[in-house]
Amino acid sequence: MFDNPLFWICAIISVIVTGISKGGFGGIALLAVPLMSLVISPVQAAGIMLPILIVMDWVSLWVYRKSWNKALLWLMIPASLVGVALAWYFSAYLDDQFLRICVGFIALLFPIYAVLKPRGRPSLVKGNKPLGFLAGMVAGVTSFIAHAGGPLFQAYAIPQGLEKKTYVGTGVIFFAALNFAKLLPFAMLGQFDKSNLTTSLILMPLAPIGVLIGVWLVNRINQDMFYRILYGIIFCVGLKLLWDAGASLI
Numbered sequence: 705m706f707d708n709p710l711f712w713i714c715a716i717i718s719v720i721v722t723g724i725s726k727g728g729f730g731g732i733a734l735l736a737v738p739l740m741s742l743v744i745s746p747v748q749a750a751g752i753m754l755p756i757l758i759v760m761d762w763v764s765l766w767v768y769r770k771s772w773n774k775a776l777l778w779l780m781i782p783a784s785l786v787g788v789a790l791a792w793y794f795s796a797y798l799d800d801q802f803l804r805i806c807v808g809f810i811a812l813l814f815p816i817y818a819v820l821k822p823r824g825r826p827s828l829v830k831g832n833k834p835l836g837f838l839a840g841m842v843a844g845v846t847s848f849i850a851h852a853g854g855p856l857f858q859a860y861a862i863p864q865g866l867e868k869k870t871y872v873g874t875g876v877i878f879f880a881a882l883n884f885a886k887l888l889p890f891a892m893l894g895q896f897d898k899s900n901l902t903t904s905l906i907l908m909p910l911a912p913i914g915v916l917i918g919v920w921l922v923n924r925i926n927q928d929m930f931y932r933i934l935y936g937i938i939f940c941v942g943l944k945l946l947w948d949a950g951a952s953l954i
Contacts, residue, residue: 723914
């Protein structure tokens with residue numbers, strides 16, 4: 705891994721894009737695990753990214769420590785823990801190629817959701833606790849596989865009509881709790897060995913650089929165009945993962 709230039713290119717792009725996401729372009733961090741999965745196993749990619757995400761989470765928690773919705777968190781955090789437990793249990797029975805297929809599908813579906821997500825009629829979702837629990841649980845599963853719980857959280861949280869800062873703070877706390885909950889399962893899967901942690905530490909200084917780039921970009925470029933480009937890249941990476949996984953199974 706250390707002597708593979710392609711890995712480092714993918715890893716550097718992944719961390720910077722994750723930082724840009726934290727800097728104002730929420731959602732595009734999904735690119736990280738699929739992109740790194742082109743070179744290493746999806747579980748290892750997620751394991752390398754997790755410590756970096758947790759460091760980012762602690763910074764965000766300080767900023768939004770007073771802005772969150774208690775009821776939403778009490779509903780979705782326990783549900784997400786169920787999802788993490790399910791993904792952890794079944795991961796022991798899944799090989800890298802199957803996980804690449806899962807990550808590939810997530811990478812394909814997220815841009816489609818972002819473009820075609822339903823608008824209007826929030827009453828179908830607002831206050832619907834069973835739907836909120838289901839969204840939280842599936843977010844836990846997709847977050848465990850590819851750090852991709854964002855779309856499920858957004859799909860339930862946005863129709864609740866929260867004030868903007870409360871919505872952002874609630875999401876920060878939700879994902880901080882979710883990422884922290886993944887530490888033990890990832891450790892038991894052997895993803896915090898010396899090699900992975902060393903890689904995380906090497907890449908970690910790029911995280912604040914990505915955040916600063918994100919903050920800079922927010923005020924200087926057309927965000928719709930930027931999202932379209934990133935969604936297109938995520939979609940193509942998903943296709944590539946599915947193609948490679950399918951070819952290996954033939």
